[in-house]
Amino acid sequence: MSNLTLLTSDDYLPDRVSNILNGRKNNGNNVVTTLDINMQAAAYEALGDFRGAIIALDARTGAVLCMVSKPDFDPESIAESWDAINADPERGALVNRCTQGLYPPGSTFKIVTMLEYLKENSDEELKEFSFDCGGSFSKDGYTINCYHGRNHGIVDINTAFSESCNSAFAYMGTSFDRSGFKDTCEKLLFNRELPLKFPYNKSYVPIGPGSDTGEVMQTAIGQGKMQTTPMHMAMITQAIANGGVLMTPYIIDHIENSGGDVIKSFAPKEYGRIIEKEHADRLCELMEEVVRDGTATRLKSDSFTAAGKTGSAEYSSNKVMSHAWFTCFAPVQDPEVVVTVIAEEAGSGGQFAVPMAKSVLDAWF
Numbered sequence: 001m002s003n004l005t006l007l008t009s010d011d012y013l014p015d016r017v018s019n020i021l022n023g024r025k026n027n028g029n030n031v032v033t034t035l036d037i038n039m040q041a042a043a044y045e046a047l048g049d050f051r052g053a054i055i056a057l058d059a060r061t062g063a064v065l066c067m068v069s070k071p072d073f074d075p076e077s078i079a080e081s082w083d084a085i086n087a088d089p090e091r092g093a094l095v096n097r098c099t100q101g102l103y104p105p106g107s108t109f110k111i112v113t114m115l116e117y118l119k120e121n122s123d124e125e126l127k128e129f130s131f132d133c134g135g136s137f138s139k140d141g142y143t144i145n146c147y148h149g150r151n152h153g154i155v156d157i158n159t160a161f162s163e164s165c166n167s168a169f170a171y172m173g174t175s176f177d178r179s180g181f182k183d184t185c186e187k188l189l190f191n192r193e194l195p196l197k198f199p200y201n202k203s204y205v206p207i208g209p210g211s212d213t214g215e216v217m218q219t220a221i222g223q224g225k226m227q228t229t230p231m232h233m234a235m236i237t238q239a240i241a242n243g244g245v246l247m248t249p250y251i252i253d254h255i256e257n258s259g260g261d262v263i264k265s266f267a268p269k270e271y272g273r274i275i276e277k278e279h280a281d282r283l284c285e286l287m288e289e290v291v292r293d294g295t296a297t298r299l300k301s302d303s304f305t306a307a308g309k310t311g312s313a314e315y316s317s318n319k320v321m322s323h324a325w326f327t328c329f330a331p332v333q334d335p336e337v338v339v340t341v342i343a344e345e346a347g348s349g350g351q352f353a354v355p356m357a358k359s360v361l362d363a364w365f
């Protein structure tokens with residue numbers, strides 16, 4: 001759409017006629033995006049030499065505030081560098097990792113697992129939840145380990161989430177009604193089309209009534225066969241920040257003619273409620289504790305409050321390497337902005353992705 005818009009002219013009609021009669025080209029329209037130049041620059045800088053993606057959305061409207069994908073290319077010289085870019089498909093410079101990059105979500109998916117746990121358990125049961133983490137959890141011949149073999153000791157529901165205890169979540173997963181877990185995932189648009197007007201890939205989660213214990217344990221911690229895009233994680237985070245209502249992401253604010261007159265404006269559009277209000281509020285509290293006292297304390301700032309969830313998604317068979325994830329919103333009261341980060345092969349989310357998100361939030365506040 002943007003290319004056509006740029007080639008179309010909506011200048012004053014007599015001027016256009018005069019141009020045509022005199023053999024002059026008409027001035028094309030301008031597309032004005034929703035991008036915030038400061039955040040875009042901060043995100044580009046923060047990602048550094050890592051492959052990966054950083055995306056920010058307006059928490060209230062769904063407007064895309066920044067969208068960085070690396071490796072990238074210079075659009076100014078794309079014609080000259082086209083052959084070189086295509087000669088190196090492994091690098092994937094033409095892939096927009098924000099919307100097309102599929103990754104295991106790792107512990108950022110514990111947001112979804114927790115939502116299912118909130119749905120299936122009463123407030124009393126949540127208060128009484130207690131799990132003794134010895135660094136791993138085994139059932140039916142399957143074992144899930146905590147990240148780097150960490151032993152979390154006795155955790156309640158809040159510390160299981162804020163410390164990102166894999167064993168506690170795998171244990172929670174084994175109690176789930178698997179059809180219910182599938183429904184919750186699909187309500188959040190896993191295995192579904194996303195309401196996006198730009199190229200993207202669908203997220204995939206293998207859970208269903210036929211899933212065995214191993215599959216449900218892997219899914220509960222965001223590992224196994226499942227895959228998601230940074231944009232999708234940003235959308236789920238936006239819905240939580242917005243009381244459970246997802247706004248359709250959009251990147252064009254308005255179109256104007258060469259004289260600056262607005263030809264068309266794009267208003268924010270509500271997709272609909274994907275999380276019940278009470279559950280969204282509870283998830284906000286849990287995500288706040290991650291920043292206050294959990295795996296994302298590097299986000300603490302004097303200029304804003306924030307809530308989020310880290311992830312360290314293991315992708316190698318020896319479980320040594322991980323992609324660093326973080327998804328968050330700020331401020332906690334009346335959220336304005338959502339930031340989602342993935343840095344490929346960086347290491348833990350708390351150590352690598354959280355400081356990147358902080359740079360982007362600093363640019364906003």
Ligand SMILES: [Zn+2]
Nearest residue numbers: 133146152165
């Ligand atoms: Zn643990």
